[in-house]
Amino acid sequence: MAIGVQHGERAKLPSDLVKFNDGGILNSDPWRITHLELLALSEGGPEMLDKPAEVIRMASEYANAGFPELLANLIGQPEPTLNLILRLDDLKHS
Amino acid sequence: MRLIRARVRNFKLLEDVELEFSTKRNQPLTVIRAENGSGKTSLLYAFQWAFHGASGLPAMARDLRLTSTATPFGQATTVSVTIEFQITDHLGNSARYRLIRSIVETPTAEDAFDRQPEQIRLLRITAKGEDPVASADATIRAWLPDELRDVFFTDGDSVQTFISGQIGARQRQSRVQDAIRDLLGIDRFRTAASDIEAAYRSLRAEAAKSGGRNTSNLESMLEEAVRQIDLAVADLAKLRERQANMAEQRARWDRELRGMRGIGELDEINSRIERAEKERDRLERERSAALVRMRDSLKSEDYSWEFMNVKLRSGVGVLADLADRRIIPGASVEVLADRLELGECICGASLEPRSEHREHVERLLEEQRGVSESLQRLTELSHLARRADAEEQRRRESSRAFPHTAAQLRQEFTEASDGLRAKALELEQLKLLRGSIDERLVRDLTSRIEGVDAKIAQAHQEIGAKEVELELARERQTVQEEALDAAQKEARVSKEVALKRDVAQDLTNLAADVLRVLEGDYVRRVSERMNSLFMEIVGTPDDPLRRDFGSELFARVHIDGAFNICIDTFDGRRLDPDFELNGASKRALTLSFIWSLMEVSGATAPRMIDTPLGMVSGGVKLRMLDAITTPPADTLPEFQVILFLTRAELRDAENLIDGRAGAIMTLSCSEHYPIDLVHSWGSDYPVSRICSCDHRQSCRMCARHYDGLHGVVFQNTAGILK
Numbered sequence: 001m002a003i004g005v006q007h008g009e010r011a012k013l014p015s016d017l018v019k020f021n022d023g024g025i026l027n028s029d030p031w032r033i034t035h036l037e038l039l040a041l042s043e044g045g046p047e048m049l050d051k052p053a054e055v056i057r058m059a060s061e062y063a064n065a066g067f068p069e070l071l072a073n074l075i076g077q078p079e080p081t082l083n084l085i086l087r088l089d090d091l092k093h094s
Numbered sequence: 095m096r097l098i099r100a101r102v103r104n105f106k107l108l109e110d111v112e113l114e115f116s117t118k119r120n121q122p123l124t125v126i127r128a129e130n131g132s133g134k135t136s137l138l139y140a141f142q143w144a145f146h147g148a149s150g151l152p153a154m155a156r157d158l159r160l161t162s163t164a165t166p167f168g169q170a171t172t173v174s175v176t177i178e179f180q181i182t183d184h185l186g187n188s189a190r191y192r193l194i195r196s197i198v199e200t201p202t203a204e205d206a207f208d209r210q211p212e213q214i215r216l217l218r219i220t221a222k223g224e225d226p227v228a229s230a231d232a233t234i235r236a237w238l239p240d241e242l243r244d245v246f247f248t249d250g251d252s253v254q255t256f257i258s259g260q261i262g263a264r265q266r267q268s269r270v271q272d273a274i275r276d277l278l279g280i281d282r283f284r285t286a287a288s289d290i291e292a293a294y295r296s297l298r299a300e301a302a303k304s305g306g307r308n309t310s311n312l313e314s315m316l317e318e319a320v321r322q323i324d325l326a327v328a329d330l331a332k333l334r335e336r337q338a339n340m341a342e343q344r345a346r347w348d349r350e351l352r353g354m355r356g357i358g359e360l361d362e363i364n365s366r367i368e369r370a371e372k373e374r375d376r377l378e379r380e381r382s383a384a385l386v387r388m389r390d391s392l393k394s395e396d397y398s399w400e401f402m403n404v405k406l407r408s409g410v411g412v413l414a415d416l417a418d419r420r421i422i423p424g425a426s427v428e429v430l431a432d433r434l435e436l437g438e439c440i441c442g443a444s445l446e447p448r449s450e451h452r453e454h455v456e457r458l459l460e461e462q463r464g465v466s467e468s469l470q471r472l473t474e475l476s477h478l479a480r481r482a483d484a485e486e487q488r489r490r491e492s493s494r495a496f497p498h499t500a501a502q503l504r505q506e507f508t509e510a511s512d513g514l515r516a517k518a519l520e521l522e523q524l525k526l527l528r529g530s531i532d533e534r535l536v537r538d539l540t541s542r543i544e545g546v547d548a549k550i551a552q553a554h555q556e557i558g559a560k561e562v563e564l565e566l567a568r569e570r571q572t573v574q575e576e577a578l579d580a581a582q583k584e585a586r587v588s589k590e591v592a593l594k595r596d597v598a599q600d601l602t603n604l605a606a607d608v609l610r611v612l613e614g615d616y617v618r619r620v621s622e623r624m625n626s627l628f629m630e631i632v633g634t635p636d637d638p639l640r641r642d643f644g645s646e647l648f649a650r651v652h653i654d655g656a657f658n659i660c661i662d663t664f665d666g667r668r669l670d671p672d673f674e675l676n677g678a679s680k681r682a683l684t685l686s687f688i689w690s691l692m693e694v695s696g697a698t699a700p701r702m703i704d705t706p707l708g709m710v711s712g713g714v715k716l717r718m719l720d721a722i723t724t725p726p727a728d729t730l731p732e733f734q735v736i737l738f739l740t741r742a743e744l745r746d747a748e749n750l751i752d753g754r755a756g757a758i759m760t761l762s763c764s765e766h767y768p769i770d771l772v773h774s775w776g777s778d779y780p781v782s783r784i785c786s787c788d789h790r791q792s793c794r795m796c797a798r799h800y801d802g803l804h805g806v807v808f809q810n811t812a813g814i815l816k
Contacts, residue, residue, distance in 0.1 A: 002401035031395045034478045038409025039402060041475075045412060049475075050468055081388045082507060083768065085500055086799060088392075090772060092400070092497070 001059055003066030005039070006091060010061035095237055095699050096734055098178045098190070104171050105143070106136035107162050107763060107782040115700075115734060116756025117180075123723045123754040124736045127744060127789055128761035129770065129798070133782030134738040135249070137761065138704045142247045144175035144195045145238050147212055147231070159207045161199045164779035170200045178219075181237060182698065190219040191227070193234065238699055239276050245688055249704035270687075271657040278616045278695045280609070287605035294598035295320075301595045302578065305585030312581050316574040323571060326564040333560060337553040344546045351539040363528045370524060374517040381510035388503050396496035399486045410483055413476040422473045430459040501803065616694060621653040623690035624683075631682040631717045651683060659687060677709035685722055693730060700734040707743040719747050723754040744789045745804060751789050758788035760796040772797040 004010065026032050039062075040048045040055045048054055069091075070084070077083040097115045102108045111133075116124045128134045142150040143160070160173045174196035182188040194217075198210040216230035227233055238246055275281045295317070302313030391397055399406060416422045429440070434455055437445045445452040462469075489495045582592070628651050647663040654660050661669040661683070669675060675683070685706065692701065706722070707715050726732050738761075744751065751758070761784045764777045773794045775783075785795045792801045792808050801808070 002398060005402040005405055029393075029395070030478075031398070031482060034475065034482055035395075035398050035402065035406060037475050038406045038413075038479055040409070041412040042405045042408035046416065046468065046472055049471060079385075081385050081392075082504065085388050085392070085504060086768070088401070089497075089500065089799075 001063040001066060003069050003088075003091070004062035004064070005066075007065060007069075009065040010058070011065040013057070013060055013064055096180045096182070096732070097700050097736070098180060100141070100144075100175065100177045102137065102140045102175050104162065104165075104173045105140045105160055105175060107133050107164075107780055108136055108140060109162070109781045109783070111137070111761070111782065111784050113759065113784065114757055115736060117734075118756040119732045120725045121754055121756030122725055122733055122735050123751070123756065124734065125744075125751060125755045125758040125789065126736065126738045126761055126784075127741065127758065127787070127796075128738055129740050129766070131766065132761045132763045134704050134761065136782070138247055138249060138702065138738070140175045141177070141702060142243055144177050144193060145234055145247075146240055146243055147195065147214070150240065150243050159199060159201055159205070160197065161201060161207070162780070164781075165201050167201050167203060170198050173197050173199055192217045192219060192224065193230070242273060242276055242699075245273060245691070245701075246699050247702045249706075268657075270653065270659060273691060274617060274620060274653075274657070278691075280613055280616065283605075283609060283612065287602075287609050290598065290605050291602045294595065294602045297591065297595040297598045301582065301587050301591045304591055305582050305587040309578060309581045309585050309587070312574060312578040316571065316578055319567060319571045319574050323564065323567045326560060326567055330557065330560045330564060333553055333557045337550060337557065340546050340550050340553065344543055344550065347539050347543050347546070351536065351543065363524060367521065367524045367528065370517060370521045374514060374521065377510050377513045377517060381507060381514060384503050384507040384510060388500070388507070391496065391499055391503060394496070395482070396486070396489060396494075396499065400496040410479050413472065413479055416472060417476060422469055422476055430455055430462060434459065501800075504799070617653055617657075619694045620687075620690050623693055624653070624659075624686045625651050627686035627689055627721055628683055631686065631714065631721050632679070633713070633717065648679075651686070653687075659683065678714055681706065681708075681710060682714070682718055685718065689722060692733060693726075696731050698731050698733055700736055702736040702738075704738040705740065705743065706737055707739065712746075715743070716747055716750060719750055719754075723750075725754075739789075741798070741801075741804065741806075748789055748805075755788075760785050760787040760792075762796045766798075770798050772799060772801075 036055060036059055037049060040058060043058055073084045073087045074080040096117055098117060100113045102111045139151055161171045165171050177193045180188055180190050194215045195212060197212045200208045202208055214230045216227040216233060217224035218227055299313055302309040433439055434445060439445055443451050445455060632648060649664045650662045652660055710718055723735055761782060763782045764775045765780045767774045785793055787793050787796050790807060792806050797808055
């Protein structure tokens, strides 16, 4: 999602969605909710916080936009994590 | 010789590389910044090949293909090196030349190739054009003798063979002696002295012949005595050489034996292996931990702040705006209800039933009930965001934010990976060592040493006998010379022939004396200059920095009568350069020798050295660099130093380089992307290229990860030379 936000790109979600994550991650790290809400405020103003589905869609679209780059930097790399962290550094300075 | 520019094409990965060298007297240094594997060695080989042909390459490189491994089998490729340089003779006359060596090579299989004969052209550049120079190879050899190519073009390790390495002491002495003689032109004078002596002998024989049968016979006998002496001298030299070789061989076997006995305890080796394995496991854990922390960092709040900063701050801005407009924090529904129940407002006013004030609070309560849920959420979010923002600011101020943590983790990962590689190598060597303990070999070495001891003793006896024989022959020569002199005085020897003979004899004696003085004088001057340069690099005995060098014991270095480079300590010991000098000292000493040799001889050949500062760091590195790049004094000829330096070698020496380098460029290899290089070149095959970035810059071609940490500034505008 952060990659998508960094690029300022949202990619529309396909219609045939399969839910594989039930949002449990949001419970484990409360700051994630805070960041998500700040992002929503930035995108759609205070009103957007009243539409949780809208917030989740925004997050998913950012994530969807960031996925191709994430995968390209992980798959087939001898040290995927190192490579990802190096490329993210590039992305930040590009 | 002063190099001006060069172009290398299709030599290994150097597809098309152009270089411009510094030709400034006050900035004799040219720096080629390049990391390991960027093509430095290829570039050095390209210069050796251009000047000396395939025979100029190190033995191991001679049979390897010159073209890139990416060249398809069957594709004929022209490899060429063009060097433009200037030669100034002893009268100060200068001329420019262009040397072009080329060859067509066709790879036929992995390590096989067909090669056409080498082509060499040497052109003298004049105002009218370029005139071919006949005998190009011979002309080049006169300027850069083959024997001295290791002095002119070398690398940090090979350069040390003047004082240490896997060659024997005799070979080393010979290298030092040859370098001195070749560079100082002593051999040319030696040949002249030998010619004069031959002329004297011929005139002496002619004089004796003209004096009649008696003098003629005496001359024949004298000639025979001289021949016997020459033979005895040659035999003696051979015997001494043989004895020295055997002694050297004995020392090697002895060292090997002592080494084996020293390492002989299997338990000790096993314990070292165990320690190394533990260390390897620890490094593996560190490496894994660094990866885990990297992964954690990618899930962290810092990371989120770093990459979504603009959006998150915009969200914080929206909340601040709401607060400014007093929309949040929202008045609490519970508080208003409590106040109504108590009948008193928080401002102290009475909330009596039907009072105006009460009606206002009741209206407020009604409104708040409608929007309270949203406002409450915004208020809470505002509190959370403020706290998170403040925490992020604190992290940033104390360098705990994501970019710093990520850089630190990358560094930790790299260090652990490097340590692991080193440890794996150490383990491999230890295991080899364990496998090499061989009782049979110990017995074999002991037996060989006993055998060679007997042969050395026998050679010693033979030398003694030969010395006696030589002494007797010299006595006979003296007697026969006196007899010949006396007989010639009585006989009628032609005055003219006698005069010529006497003049030739005087010249022979003079030449022998001059040669002795010359050789002694040159060696003394080289020796003294070498000592002062070396001490300059390692520091004076009082210099606290000298302790960094581990060399506080050095009292003096010098070249002895047998052309050994000797290192004496303050406590009167002489150090073995192979075993008692560290790598930095070896480099310092050899560079001091080469520099003093060049200085005393007045040679102006360029000195091109690959990675000269490996193994040295700190103050020593700066002093070494300072010593070898100091511009020549007004009375000394100018020179060029071309150094291939890695970023690590350049680090902390930037200011010195600023002043000394008249030209700096950077060589990189496409293969280093993505692990080391930041940007892809889009090349389908491995290639090395050069750009004009100096030691403080990087561009899209040469930028490497961590450059920023070391103050190298990225610029898109750096030009790519080729």
